[in-house]
Amino acid sequence: MILAGGLSRRMQGHDKALVQLKGRPLLGHVLARLEPQVSELAVNFNGAPDRLSGLRLPVCPDTLPGHPGPLAGVLTAMDWAAGLGAERVFTVATDTPFLPGDFVPRLLLAAEDCEGPVLAASRDGQGALRAHPTCGLWPVTLRGPLRRALDDGQRRMMGWAEAQGACLAEFAAPGIDPFFNVNTPEDLARAEALLAGV
């Protein structure tokens, strides 16, 4: 599930999922990287779904509206996966155009030793390991607990994932951080420059 249900406040009036990066919407970059790795794909998007109609993908609005934050998108992903009879679901953020080509196999490998969620992680400029909780693999059995947590006002994605026994899967980032987030027009310009050098 590509999480694209946020408000994009930092993108100065533009929907992050649809801003153009090197001639294609940001969401299209994530889609191109994820599509070869999975058998089913959908987009979690709030707002007018016809804006995404050109994508020919299922569009899933938040199943528990009124709960701002990406955890509501994770619940929507779990609900969608449960409907498909799946035991686990991957989420990625729509603002990560450098998503790694081994995202899915790497998380599946880490899940062999982890019963909870598996979250992607990479090292920052100082060498500290940083989790990227919007990009992870989630057991669908956490659906009920997540719904209850959201009802109780839980907003903190990392805190909730840790409480469920989350593990981290580290991705090497020798050049571009594969989980570099495009949040602002400046980030978009940086991503353009990075892509020009790829």
Ligand SMILES: Nc1nc2c(ncn2[C@@H]2O[C@H](COP(=O)(O)OP(=O)(O)OP(=O)(O)O)[C@@H](O)[C@H]2O)c(=O)[nH]1
């Ligand atoms: N379903 C859903 N997804 C969200 C929500 N808020 C954020 N996300 C998603 O979570 C990921 C990270 O979002 P952020 O960058 O923290 O928030 P954002 O609302 O997209 O952007 P800002 O308003 O600039 O903070 C993105 O993929 C968002 O689409 C929400 O309320 N519901």
